Amino acid sequence: MRSFGYAWEGVVYAWRVQRNFRIEVLLGLLAVGLSLWLGVNLVPVLLLTALILSLELVNTALEALTDLASPVYHPLAKRAKDTAAAAVLLASLFAFLAGLWLFLPPLLARLGLS
Numbered sequence: 001m002r003s004f005g006y007a008w009e010g011v012v013y014a015w016r017v018q019r020n021f022r023i024e025v026l027l028g029l030l031a032v033g034l035s036l037w038l039g040v041n042l043v044p045v046l047l048l049t050a051l052i053l054s055l056e057l058v059n060t061a062l063e064a065l066t067d068l069a070s071p072v073y074h075p076l077a078k079r080a081k082d083t084a085a086a087a088v089l090l091a092s093l094f095a096f097l098a099g100l101w102l103f104l105p106p107l108l109a110r111l112g113l114s
């Protein structure tokens, strides 16, 4: 229970300081709502949402560690932060493509456009 509490503190911290994390939580909820509405398989939506939120949490942790290790500018600190941010970006791009693939056909059908 104590470990769970510490992990939850991490989630609360990311929610408080990371605007991107808040946006990703809201987009994840939107995707879940959309898949329920359109009758799309919920499993890939939940997995992709979990992937992006988890990567954002790891990115937040790496940012904190980088700031601790290198409070002043250092090229390696830049590499660490940029690469961790790239992980979130890549996952988000692929999730966006998967979302188009999953949602577009049933959405167009629901709106009577196909």
Ligand SMILES: Nc1ncnc2c1ncn2[C@@H]1O[C@H](COP(=O)(O)OP(=O)(O)OP(=O)(O)O)[C@@H](O)[C@H]1O
Pocket: 018, 020, 063, 066, 067, 070, 071, 072, 073, 074, 075, 077, 078, 081, 082, 085
């Ligand atoms: N100590 C540092 N040394 C070198 N470059 C840094 C350092 N700190 C930040 N940077 C550069 O500035 C960019 C922005 O860093 P910052 O800490 O503001 O994170 P961020 O990417 O804006 O994340 P977020 O907005 O999600 O907190 C980094 O991606 C990196 O390129």
